[in-house]
Amino acid sequence: MITAHHLKKVYQTGEIRQEVIKDLSLEINEGEFISLVGPSGSGKSTVLNMLGCLDTPTKGEITINGSPITGMSRTKMANFRGENIGFIFQSFNLIPVLSVYENIEYPLIMIQNLPEEERKSRVLTLLEEVGMLEHKDKTPDKISGGQMQRVAIARALVTNPKIVFADEPTANLDTKTAHMIIELMKKIQREHQTTFVFATHDEKIVSNVDRLITLVDGEIVADQRMNK
Amino acid sequence: MNNILKISYRNLKRNYRRTLLTASLITIGVIFVLIYTAMSGSFKSYTVGQITDSLMGHIQIHKKGYVASVDNLPLDKNLNAKMVEFIESKLESNPFIESYSYRIKFGAMFSNFTSTTNIRLNAIDPEDEFPTLPLLESRISDMNGTFKPGEIIVPELLIKGMDVKIGDTIVLVANNKNGSVNGINLKVAGIVGQVMGPGGRDGYIHIEDAKKALRMNNELEVSEIVIRLKNVEKLKEAEKSLQPILEKLNKEGKPALEIHTWQQLSPFYNIIKMIDVMNISIQIILISIVLISILNVMIMSVFERVREIGTIAAMGTPPLTIVKLFLCEGLMLGVFGAVVGSILSLGIVYLLNIVKITYSIGQQSGLILTPSLGLSEILSVSIIVIFISLVASISPAIKASRLDPVEALRTY
Numbered sequence: 001m002i003t004a005h006h007l008k009k010v011y012q013t014g015e016i017r018q019e020v021i022k023d024l025s026l027e028i029n030e031g032e033f034i035s036l037v038g039p040s041g042s043g044k045s046t047v048l049n050m051l052g053c054l055d056t057p058t059k060g061e062i063t064i065n066g067s068p069i070t071g072m073s074r075t076k077m078a079n080f081r082g083e084n085i086g087f088i089f090q091s092f093n094l095i096p097v098l099s100v101y102e103n104i105e106y107p108l109i110m111i112q113n114l115p116e117e118e119r120k121s122r123v124l125t126l127l128e129e130v131g132m133l134e135h136k137d138k139t140p141d142k143i144s145g146g147q148m149q150r151v152a153i154a155r156a157l158v159t160n161p162k163i164v165f166a167d168e169p170t171a172n173l174d175t176k177t178a179h180m181i182i183e184l185m186k187k188i189q190r191e192h193q194t195t196f197v198f199a200t201h202d203e204k205i206v207s208n209v210d211r212l213i214t215l216v217d218g219e220i221v222a223d224q225r226m227n228k
Numbered sequence: 229m230n231n232i233l234k235i236s237y238r239n240l241k242r243n244y245r246r247t248l249l250t251a252s253l254i255t256i257g258v259i260f261v262l263i264y265t266a267m268s269g270s271f272k273s274y275t276v277g278q279i280t281d282s283l284m285g286h287i288q289i290h291k292k293g294y295v296a297s298v299d300n301l302p303l304d305k306n307l308n309a310k311m312v313e314f315i316e317s318k319l320e321s322n323p324f325i326e327s328y329s330y331r332i333k334f335g336a337m338f339s340n341f342t343s344t345t346n347i348r349l350n351a352i353d354p355e356d357e358f359p360t361l362p363l364l365e366s367r368i369s370d371m372n373g374t375f376k377p378g379e380i381i382v383p384e385l386l387i388k389g390m391d392v393k394i395g396d397t398i399v400l401v402a403n404n405k406n407g408s409v410n411g412i413n414l415k416v417a418g419i420v421g422q423v424m425g426p427g428g429r430d431g432y433i434h435i436e437d438a439k440k441a442l443r444m445n446n447e448l449e450v451s452e453i454v455i456r457l458k459n460v461e462k463l464k465e466a467e468k469s470l471q472p473i474l475e476k477l478n479k480e481g482k483p484a485l486e487i488h489t490w491q492q493l494s495p496f497y498n499i500i501k502m503i504d505v506m507n508i509s510i511q512i513i514l515i516s517i518v519l520i521s522i523l524n525v526m527i528m529s530v531f532e533r534v535r536e537i538g539t540i541a542a543m544g545t546p547p548l549t550i551v552k553l554f555l556c557e558g559l560m561l562g563v564f565g566a567v568v569g570s571i572l573s574l575g576i577v578y579l580l581n582i583v584k585i586t587y588s589i590g591q592q593s594g595l596i597l598t599p600s601l602g603l604s605e606i607l608s609v610s611i612i613v614i615f616i617s618l619v620a621s622i623s624p625a626i627k628a629s630r631l632d633p634v635e636a637l638r639t640y
Contacts, residue, residue, distance in 0.1 A: 054634050095235075
């Protein structure tokens with residue numbers, strides 16, 4: 001599903017050259033529930049951004065579902081993300097001027113341009129799935145952090161993406177809510193066969209994944225299949 | 229597009245005080261420009277109307293060299309009968325012309341039998357002059373019936389200075405072009421109010437009386453031919469259509485005649501051009517207000533929403549859609565300012581017409597401003613404001629669309 005070959009990412013600030021990712025190769029299969037772990041500065045978020053078509057590698061190639069994504073224009077990259085990838089962020093990043101319903105509907109209007117009936121059906125199904133149907137008309141400032149992350153998950157899934165990338169999705173949540181969110185994502189992964197890739201420090205996520213990839217100083221030092 | 233508009237509208241509402249302040253600034257700018265345009269337009273049209281409809285007509289034809297020495301009122305530069313006949317043949321077939329009138333202009337001594345002064349006179353045929361200068365009659369007061377031979381319409385200031393009344397008999401003494409002096413008795417039949425512009429203090433007599441006073445012996449000689457056009461907007465075309473008149477040559481083989489528009493004859497035309505320049509200056513100020521206000525708001529808006537822009541970009545919103553979102557915000561501010569500003573301006577113009585603001589020009593006082601706003605003025609100002617709003621939003625919108633999603637998502 002995702003193949004990354006010999007990825008390298010270098011940041012150049014003035015005369016300072018920082019090699020964040022060093023010759024990283026990786027394969028991710030459909031329906032996997034994977035976590036990238038490692039200390040701060042190990043390159044987790046950078047790998048996530050490159051695999052999620054938000055950032056481009058300095059060297060190396062990435063292929064998603066057979067499509068090479070390196071060298072794509074900004075617009076093509078945006079369209080590719082809109083069609084194939086969902087994102088869940090640490091700070092939820094909901095659009096404050098839109099209601100819960102409209103936040104989830106946003107990618108279907110602005111990116112996929114689907115007809116209203118289909119939009120409605122998809123949004124209501126997901127709202128029910130994440131348990132936010134009764135809050136659908138509220139704006140993000142009227143709901144809790146856990147509820148915001150549920151909305152963010154629904155928004156990430158509404159376009160039926162093949163892959164969802166989540167950068168520290170539970171970092172801003174209390175333990176109980178974090179558990180609920182992990183369970184929700186796990187349930188969705190099982191039911192929809194969606195691939196989830198996390199970058200996290202959270203032990204609760206780590207203990208629930210199928211595969212754990214450990215990064216240190218921009219290199220994979222361990223790639224473990226977890227037995228449940 | 230509806231959804232882009234909806235989101236843009238909500239984004240504007242998010243910081244409603246700032247939005248209201250900016251929209252108010254644009255609204256005030258629009259009101260300022262439209263009210264200024266309406267008032268200056270009223271002043272302009274009144275004055276142009278007075279000049280063309282009660283003094284000069286739209287176009288005048290003279291013998292070559294007359295206008296250069298018009299202050300002397302030279303009788304030796306009058307158009308002779310042959311010239312008049314030639315000009316008349318050209319005027320009759322011209323589709324731009326509504327009417328025309330002959331005038332003999334000359335200076336004379338005006339005596340009330342106890343004192344004497346000088347007077348500038350326009351000798352006219354009222355049947356031609358009044359249709360050609362439709363506002364002239366409104367300047368004449370205290371006149372009973374039509375203007376006939378044997379009568380004189382005296383300028384207001386002379387009436388006061390010479391202490392003459394309607395019905396009094398006066399004597400006019402004039403030199404003809406050969407230097408021969410002649411006098412005629414005339415009855416004061418009316419008082420003509422003065423207006424700003426050349427000939428604004430002239431008296432009027434019947435053209436038949438002028439012929440007698442100047443001993444023209446029934447041969448028609450006129451100082452000028454005054455032309456009224458069907459549509460003054462077509463002044464240039466009409467002037468062009470009269471060019472064949474200039475083909476008439478004198479003995480030296482040079483054009484014997486000259487044609488002037490009121491714009492060339494009246495110094496007031498320069499004031500009108502200045503008013504137009506001021507109009508443009510005011511519009512430039514408006515453009516600056518709109519440009520700076522919207523640019524400021526949109527730049528602030530982009531800076532405040534970097535993370536949000538990063539989020540929608542990460543989700544897959546194409547750069548062009550992000551551009552549209554920000555352009556719509558600027559557009560809405562411009563449309564709001566233009567619409568509300570135009571409506572309020574119409575209201576203010578309506579009130580100004582009720583209040584009736586008066587003004588004075590020289591010795592003319594109590595003139596009432598009647599401002600009005602045409603659809604073309606409202607549309608042109610609105611289009612400028614909306615266009616500039618869009619232009620001002622382009623740079624921030626492009627900046628937003630070019631934000632790197634990774635960098636933007638890191639922003640707090």
